[in-house]
Amino acid sequence: MPEGHTVHRHARAHRTTFGGRTLAVDSPQGRFAAGAALLDGQVMSATQAWGKHLFLGFAPGPRYRPRHWLHVHLGLYGTWRFGAGAPPEPRGAVRVRLISDDAWAELRGPTACDVVTPDEKDAITARLGPDPLREDADPSRAAAVVARSRTGIGALLMRQDVVAGIGNVYRAESLFRAGIDPYRPGRDLSGAEWDALWDDLVVLLSDGVRRGSIVTTRPEDRERPRGAVRRVDAHYVYRRTGLPCRVCATPVLAEPLAGRTLYRCAVCQR
DNA sequence: TCTGCATGAAAAA
DNA sequence: TTTTCCTGCAGAG
Numbered sequence: 114m115p116e117g118h119t120v121h122r123h124a125r126a127h128r129t130t131f132g133g134r135t136l137a138v139d140s141p142q143g144r145f146a147a148g149a150a151l152l153d154g155q156v157m158s159a160t161q162a163w164g165k166h167l168f169l170g171f172a173p174g175p176r177y178r179p180r181h182w183l184h185v186h187l188g189l190y191g192t193w194r195f196g197a198g199a200p201p202e203p204r205g206a207v208r209v210r211l212i213s214d215d216a217w218a219e220l221r222g223p224t225a226c227d228v229v230t231p232d233e234k235d236a237i238t239a240r241l242g243p244d245p246l247r248e249d250a251d252p253s254r255a256a257a258v259v260a261r262s263r264t265g266i267g268a269l270l271m272r273q274d275v276v277a278g279i280g281n282v283y284r285a286e287s288l289f290r291a292g293i294d295p296y297r298p299g300r301d302l303s304g305a306e307w308d309a310l311w312d313d314l315v316v317l318l319s320d321g322v323r324r325g326s327i328v329t330t331r332p333e334d335r336e337r338p339r340g341a342v343r344r345v346d347a348h349y350v351y352r353r354t355g356l357p358c359r360v361c362a363t364p365v366l367a368e369p370l371a372g373r374t375l376y377r378c379a380v381c382q383r
Numbered sequence: 384t385c386t387g388c389a390t391g392a393a394a395a396a
Numbered sequence: 397t398t399t400t401c402c403t404g405c406a407g408a409g
Contacts, residue, residue, distance in 0.1 A: 116390055165391075188391045190403040206402075222403050224392060273392085280390045327390080344406095352389090372397075373391085 115187040117164050117278020118321030121246050123193050124162035130195060130216050131157040133175040137212040141203035148228040149209060151181055157211075164244045164277025166225075168234055169211075182234045183209070188224025195219075241277040245314040246322065252311045259299035259307055266302060266310075267295025267375055276311075278318060282351045285376040286329035287314055289349040294382045295375055334359045350376040 138152040152171045159170030159179050166186055170179025185191070200210060200217035209220040220226065229237070242258075243250035255276050259269055269275050270284045279287075288295050291310050293302070302310075321327050328347045332338040335346040349359055354367040358378040367376050 119390080186391080188393095188401070189389065190391090190401075192403065222401075224401070271391090282390055374389090 115165060115189075115191060116280035116283055116318075116321070116327065117162070117244060117246055118318050118327070119325075120165050120167050120187070120278070121162045121318075121322050122325060123167055124160045126193070126195060127157065127167075127169055127211075127218070128160040130218065131169075131211060131213055132160065133158065134213040136171075137210075139210050139212075141207040141210060145208050145226055148183070148226070151228050152183060155181070162244075163238045163247065164241050164273055165280070166237060166241070166277075179231065182229050182231065184225060184227050184229045184234065184237065185209075185220065185223050186225035188222070190221075191223035192221050193218055194221075241273055242275045244277040245311065245318045246278060252308075255311070256304070256307050259302060260304075262299035264299055265296040266293060266299050267377075268371060269299050271371070271373065276314070279314065281373050282327050282348070283314065283317060283321075283329075285351045286327070286349055287317060289378060289382060290317075290329065292382055294379075295370070295377055297383075330359065350378055352376065 133156065135154065135156050137154070138149045140146045140149040155171040155173065156175050157169055158172040158175055158177055161168040166184065169183040171181045171183065172179050195216065195218045197216050200212050203210065205221070207219050207221055208223060208226050211218045242255050243252055258275050259266065262269055267284060267288060270279050287310060290313055291306065293306065317329055328342050330346060330349060334349070335342065337343065337346060350365045353365045353376065355364050357363065358365055358381060361378065361380045363378055363380045365376060366379055367374050
């Protein structure tokens with residue numbers, strides 16, 4: 114489920130599993146053979162996530178600054194699988210395998226998977242907006258774009274050069290929680306509304322990293338307020354087309370917007 | 384077991 | 397705005 118929270122979890126998983134280790138890198142599928150050859154036998158000396166982009170740094174030794182970064186964007190289908198011990202025989206389209214002496218990871222179906230230089234990595238992150246999960250995030254950069262834009266806030270939130278790491282779930286859910294109509298132009302949001310929206314994104318994404326899944330409902334708005342959150346109780350509007358809004362019971366709306374499905378409550382979001 | 388949809392985004396048109 | 401990449405899952409049967 115690759116929105117920003119998932120990618121940050123992957124960065125952490127790579128760090129704990131492979132950080133400082135010498136890795137064998139290959140590409141059973143063959144599509145990444147040249148890149149894998151560059152990294153094979155190197156040490157993973159750094160890991161980083163920015164929005165939906167994952168960067169794994171490779172160097173001659175653990176204390177070296179990375180000379181090559183493996184840059185991965187999962188897109189809609191991409192997945193990482195981790196395991197302990199010896200790696201299984203690769204089945205199907207495995208783009209990359211990372212193998213240490215006691216663990217392995219497999220990457221399938223990514224939108225992007227390439228080896229980049231430090232400069233190229235900087236160029237990629239320079240094109241991205243602030244990531245609510247990063248300490249160094251500067252929300253005023255996003256605020257400035259939003260405040261100037263006639264585009265609806267629902268479309269702006271999906272733009273990775275405005276806010277990095279937000280996908281269709283966090284877009285729908287954060288705007289519901291804020292009570293904001295996704296079609297409202299960015300420049301019609303007050304400063305306080307933007308600040309609250311950003312702060313809520315930080316809360317929601319951080320919670321997503323902790324849980325490993327996206328849960329946006331407040332306990333009192335769930336059918337079962339206590340205990341583990343069931344899948345059907347996790348969201349306010351996302352994938353709840355036609356079901357009654359948890360707050361006002363009006364049927365949830367779904368309509369395509371720029372190729373994606375926008376979910377909203379027309380009554381709660383103004 | 385089968386079917387269709389999905390958390391993304393670049394490229395084509 | 398449409399197509400493509402090509403995986404995992406939920407729901408139907």
